[in-house]
Amino acid sequence: MSSTEQGTSSAAPAEPTTAPESAAAPEVPESFYYVHGKDKVVHKVSAGALQHSALIHGMISNLGYTEEQAKANPFPFENIDGDILQMVVDWCNQHKGKPTPPEDTNLPKQKEKLFDLVLAVNYLEIKELLTYCCKQVAMMVKGKSPEEIREIWMIPTDAEDEAAEKEAKKRAGKEAAGETAAAAGDAK
Amino acid sequence: MSSIIEMPELVLERIIGFSNFKDVLTLRQVCRDFRNFIDDLKDSKLPYSKFKQIEIVSKKDENKIVFAFVDFDGTCFRIEYSESANSRKYQRKTTVFENSNIVDVAIRDLQLVLKFQKSQLERLYFDVDDFQLLPGLLLHNFPVKLSNMFKMLNRRIKTETFTTETYNQSQIMRLLPFVDPDARRKLILLAKDDDMKLEIDEIVKTEQWKKSQEIHCDFHVLNVNVEDIFHFSRITLTMNTIPARDLDILRKVFILSSKFEHAFFELTHFHENEEISNLWGTPFNTGSSSNWYFRIKDLEEEVLHIEFRGQFINFHLIDLRHVLTGAIIQDYNEN
Numbered sequence: 001m002s003s004t005e006q007g008t009s010s011a012a013p014a015e016p017t018t019a020p021e022s023a024a025a026p027e028v029p030e031s032f033y034y035v036h037g038k039d040k041v042v043h044k045v046s047a048g049a050l051q052h053s054a055l056i057h058g059m060i061s062n063l064g065y066t067e068e069q070a071k072a073n074p075f076p077f078e079n080i081d082g083d084i085l086q087m088v089v090d091w092c093n094q095h096k097g098k099p100t101p102p103e104d105t106n107l108p109k110q111k112e113k114l115f116d117l118v119l120a121v122n123y124l125e126i127k128e129l130l131t132y133c134c135k136q137v138a139m140m141v142k143g144k145s146p147e148e149i150r151e152i153w154m155i156p157t158d159a160e161d162e163a164a165e166k167e168a169k170k171r172a173g174k175e176a177a178g179e180t181a182a183a184a185g186d187a188k
Numbered sequence: 189m190s191s192i193i194e195m196p197e198l199v200l201e202r203i204i205g206f207s208n209f210k211d212v213l214t215l216r217q218v219c220r221d222f223r224n225f226i227d228d229l230k231d232s233k234l235p236y237s238k239f240k241q242i243e244i245v246s247k248k249d250e251n252k253i254v255f256a257f258v259d260f261d262g263t264c265f266r267i268e269y270s271e272s273a274n275s276r277k278y279q280r281k282t283t284v285f286e287n288s289n290i291v292d293v294a295i296r297d298l299q300l301v302l303k304f305q306k307s308q309l310e311r312l313y314f315d316v317d318d319f320q321l322l323p324g325l326l327l328h329n330f331p332v333k334l335s336n337m338f339k340m341l342n343r344r345i346k347t348e349t350f351t352t353e354t355y356n357q358s359q360i361m362r363l364l365p366f367v368d369p370d371a372r373r374k375l376i377l378l379a380k381d382d383d384m385k386l387e388i389d390e391i392v393k394t395e396q397w398k399k400s401q402e403i404h405c406d407f408h409v410l411n412v413n414v415e416d417i418f419h420f421s422r423i424t425l426t427m428n429t430i431p432a433r434d435l436d437i438l439r440k441v442f443i444l445s446s447k448f449e450h451a452f453f454e455l456t457h458f459h460e461n462e463e464i465s466n467l468w469g470t471p472f473n474t475g476s477s478s479n480w481y482f483r484i485k486d487l488e489e490e491v492l493h494i495e496f497r498g499q500f501i502n503f504h505l506i507d508l509r510h511v512l513t514g515a516i517i518q519d520y521n522e523n
Binding site for chain 1: 191192193194195196198199202203204205206207208211214215217218219220
């Protein structure tokens with residue numbers, strides 16, 4: 001959460017997110033849609049902000065929902081954690097109708113969150129945000145040794161990996177031994 | 189939490205696209221998933237290494253292969269492969285290979301680095317046949333393996349200068365075809381011993397020869413046809429001799445050419461002074477040299493100066509002001 005708060009405060013034009021939209025086109029009322037993640041917490045997001053996501057944009061442009069229908073049918077993203085979806089929604093709101101800057105420094109610094117965010121952003125097809133995230137991951141690698149990278153990302157060495165695989169196979173073999181030959185074939 | 193390994197391929201491709209080539213080489217070493225992914229990636233998806241210079245050298249006295257990669261900012265990355273220790277040394281890290289042939293390790297590494305080298309080098313330098321008389325050593329096979337690797341690479345290396353220093357003329361044809369003829373401007377062939385002979389029949393037929401602008405060769409070049417060197421703007425050659433007739437053909441080409449800069453010949457002998465005087469008239473002698481001056485087509489300020497000094501014959505353009513006092517400048521005449 002701290003990262004998103006930081007984000008809003010340090011974003012250059014510190015205006016409320018709806019301000020530019022209403023100033024530009026005051027007569028057209030903005031439409032809103034609703035999304036929720038794994039935690040079922042529903043976020044109300046403007047169509048303008050959602051434009052960043054090619055996936056959602058494609059979905060809503062064919063629906064033609066009224067406000068009530070939209071409210072009654074939030075888009076479920078069961079594969080995205082609640083806090084990650086919150087980050088995505090915040091980013092979309094902050095960058096609504098604005099040209100995106102070449103760098104975004106408000107991305108999560110924790111690697112776990114960053115990878116989850118990458119997956120969510122890739123799924124939702126938010127092109128610019130994906131670019132920032134990929135740059136951020138590339139920055140994490142910069143100048144490090146293979147050992148350091150393995151440690152940061154908790155990647156086992158090939159030897160460890162092979163040992164674990166062998167172990168898993170052995171276990172699978174044992175389990176399969178008790179079952180039918182056909183089941184053993186499936187387990188592989 | 190998600191792991192980097194679970195990232196979709198397109199995302200990994202983007203990440204690699206934002207990394208520099210050294211980081212990609214590091215990622216390759218992290219685990220086999222990365223290694224396989226990177227090795228399967230098309231060259232066009234990889235970042236450029238943008239080296240300025242690559243040197244590939246074998247050293248008999250140390251029983252080593254040495255690669256040096258130089259950046260445009262001057263940083264040099266040196267990798268040494270020692271046959272005696274069966275090890276690779278890069279910066280402060282030494283890796284010992286228990287079961288691998290060290291020459292194969294070196295070739296593989298080079299192949300990997302070359303995957304990233306898509307921009308033009310200023311210089312590509314080979315000195316790889318130090319072990320040609322030592323068939324018992326692994327490094328003896330290095331030149332052949334190197335040549336095979338280039339064949340496999342299936343992409344010619346762009347370099348402004350191609351230099352090879354060798355004992356063995358076959359070495360030149362083993363490597364020369366793998367440089368991009370369109371990128372090359374300068375061809376340097378250096379002999380590792382004095383008085384080494386070079387038959388250039390085969391070399392002059394290559395695109396690499398025909399498209400170069402400069403030739404520098406310190407082998408004794410045999411069977412040169414003057415037609416084969418017309419296109420160079422700078423020539424440095426060592427030869428047995430040049431017939432007077434050929435020298436006159438060169439003179440005619442040079443006074444017509446807008447690209448010519450200089451031609452420098454070192455000859456073992458030259459006995460046709462009389463023929464030359466018949467063709468070019470009496471030279472202006474200084475005691476140590478004989479000199480002729482010829483006007484050049486469409487040039488007012490510069491003239492062609494031909495100088496015979498001992499066993500050297502030098503053609504070059506000079507400013508009109510530097511013509512020796514008292515010498516005659518012969519008018520431009522196409523015949």
